[in-house]
Structure formats: C-alpha cells, structure tokens
Amino acid sequence: MIPPAAFFILAAVLFVLGVLAFFVKKDLLTQFMAVEVMLNAGNLAFLALAKSLGKAEGQVIVLFVITVAAAEAVIGLAIIVLIFRQRKTVQTDELKDLKG
Amino acid sequence: MVWVVFLILSFLCIGSVAAMIFSRNQAHNALFLVLSFSSLGGLFGLLDAPFAAAVQVLVYAGAIMVLFLFAIMMFNLRGELPARVKKARLALTVGLGTVLLAELLLAGRKLVLGSPGAGPAAGGDTARLGHFLFSDYLYAFEITSLLILAALVGALALAGKREGS
Numbered sequence: 642m643i644p645p646a647a648f649f650i651l652a653a654v655l656f657v658l659g660v661l662a663f664f665v666k667k668d669l670l671t672q673f674m675a676v677e678v679m680l681n682a683g684n685l686a687f688l689a690l691a692k693s694l695g696k697a698e699g700q701v702i703v704l705f706v707i708t709v710a711a712a713e714a715v716i717g718l719a720i721i722v723l724i725f726r727q728r729k730t731v732q733t734d735e736l737k738d739l740k741g
Numbered sequence: 742m743v744w745v746v747f748l749i750l751s752f753l754c755i756g757s758v759a760a761m762i763f764s765r766n767q768a769h770n771a772l773f774l775v776l777s778f779s780s781l782g783g784l785f786g787l788l789d790a791p792f793a794a795a796v797q798v799l800v801y802a803g804a805i806m807v808l809f810l811f812a813i814m815m816f817n818l819r820g821e822l823p824a825r826v827k828k829a830r831l832a833l834t835v836g837l838g839t840v841l842l843a844e845l846l847l848a849g850r851k852l853v854l855g856s857p858g859a860g861p862a863a864g865g866d867t868a869r870l871g872h873f874l875f876s877d878y879l880y881a882f883e884i885t886s887l888l889i890l891a892a893l894v895g896a897l898a899l900a901g902k903r904e905g906s
Contacts, residue, residue: 643747648788651751658758665762670813671770677805678758678774681781684797688788697869701878703785703793704870707800708885712892714805718812719900725816 648689656682669721669731673714680710747787753780767816771809778802792867 659678666672684703691699725731757777761770782797874882 643743643787647747648784651754651784654755655758658755658762662758662762668767670767670809670816671761674761674770674774674809677801678761678777681778681797681801684793685781685784688785688790688793691790692788697866697873700790700793700866700870701873703790704796704874705878705881705885707796708889711800711805712888714808715892715896716899718808719896722812722815722900731816 645689645693648685648692652682652686652689655679655685667733669724669733669736672733673717673721677710677714680706743787747784750780750783750787753777754784767813768810771806771813774809775802775806778806789866792870 656679659675659682662675662678663672666675684706687699687703687706691697691703721731724736728736730736754777757773757780761773761777764770764773778801779798782794782802785794785797
C-alpha cells in the first residue's frame with residue numbers, strides 16, 4: 642500500500658511546477674495551463690486526504706473543483722480570445738498598457 | 742506492483758509538466774498537459790476514487806483541454822505540413838489506433854465472454870459520493886449548475902461579439 646505521504650509529496654511537486662511554469666512562461670495560454678496544473682495538484686491532495694481519513698467528502702470537493710475549473714477555463718479562454726482579437730498577440734511582454 | 746504503477750504515473754505526470762515548461766509550442770504544451778492529466782486520472786484511481794478518475798479523464802483531459810486546443814488553433818495558423826511528415830503521421834495514427842482497439846478488446850473481453858458472477862465490485866464508494874452530493878452538498882451542487890450557466894452566458898457575451906459592433 643502506498644502511504645498518503647507519497648501522494649502529498651507528488652502534489653507538492655506538481656504545485657511547485659505549476660507555479661514555476663506560471664512565472665517562467667510568457668504567453669497567456671501556457672500560463673493559464675499552469676493554473677490548471679496547480680488546481681490538479683490541489684485535487685490530488687484532497688483525494689489523498691479523503692483516502693487517508695476514510696471520508697468521501699474529499700471526493701465531493703474534487704468534483705466541485707473540477708466544475709469550477711471548467712467554468713473558469715471557459716471564461717478565461719474567452720477573455721484571451723478577446724485580447725488576441727484586439728492586439729493580435731498573447732505574449733504578456735507586449736501587453737503592458739496598465740503599467741503605471 | 743502498486744508502487745510500480747504509482748512511480749510510472751507520477752513520473753509521466755511530473756515529466757510532462759516539466760516538458761511543458763521547456764517546450765515553446767503552445768499546441769505541444771496542451772498535449773503534454775493532456776498526458777499529465779490522464780496520468781493524474783490514473784493516480785486518482787490508485788486512491789480508490791474511480792468516479793473522480795473518470796471525471797478527470799473525461800472533463801479535464803477531454804473537454805477542457807480540447808477547449809484549449811481550439812483556442813490555440815484560433816491563434817497560430819501555420820501552413821500545410823510537408824508530405825513526408827504527413828505520411829509518417831498517418832502511419833503513427835494507424836499504429837496507435839490498432840493499439841487502442843487491442844486494448845479495448847482486451848478490456849471488454851471479460852464483459853463479452855461473460856462470467857456474470859464477477860460483476861463490478863467497486864462502486865460502493867461512488868454510491869456514497871452520490872449520496873453526499875444529493876444530501877449534504879445539495880445547495881453547493883445546485884449552485885454549481887448556476888455557475889456553469891453563468892460561465893456559458895459570460896463566454897457568449899465576451900467572445901460572441903462581432904468585430905466592431
């Protein structure tokens with residue numbers, strides 16, 4: 642049997658990789674994918690806890706997280722498509738109108 | 742045995758996210774993420790959460806990543822591929838399709854040939870999950886449906902606008 646600690650370590654590594662990808666990458670789409678990676682790391686931790694505590698509530702939370710992630714992806718991609726239509730680019734380096 | 746599966750899946754998962762960081766092609770990034778989420782679905786299965794695993798593969802690796810790929814295809818349209826690459830891709834597609842068919846047949850063999858006594862034993866956990874979803878978490882569940890409706894309307898309002906209107 643695999644101890645929950647192994648899953649927690651994996652979730653932590655995955656989350657850190659997501660944060661890294663978010664800061665390293667320069668285009669909006671890949672940064673958005675990095676956010677999805679972070680959400681998934683959270684899901685993995687929730688499921689590992691659900692298993693180790695023997696409760697099904699963790700799985701319920703995971704379902705909600707996946708639903709919210711789907712809604713978030715739809716809105717986020719719509720916004721990115723809008724940005725691309727207006728600016729013809731999704732590189733964050735070229736989108737700095739809000740810089741003070 | 743379980744450890745071997747765990748190590749393979751976690752290696753695939755972390756490896757494809759790392760490959761996403763190093764790759765510069767957005768479409769490749771999305772496909773790496775599909776691989777990562779699929780292997781994460783396998784890990785969910787290892788955690789005795791078959792329903793979450795199925796939802797992970799169907800919704801995340803399927804629906805959400807297809808959405809990403811559609812968005813990427815709107816952004817960078819490239820010219821047609823050279824014929825040699827096209828042929829190699831066709832061969833690869835046929836090969837992978839054959840492997841998938843073999844896998845499905847192997848998995849379905851037990852169902853078709855029958856040994857009716859050995860029905861699906863796993864499912865008690867999923868039943869408990871459904872019970873939670875429609876009793877303790879009923880409000881949250883209903884609010885979720887409202888959230889999806891709001892996201893649908895919002896996406897239409899944002900991206901459905903014509904240029905200049």
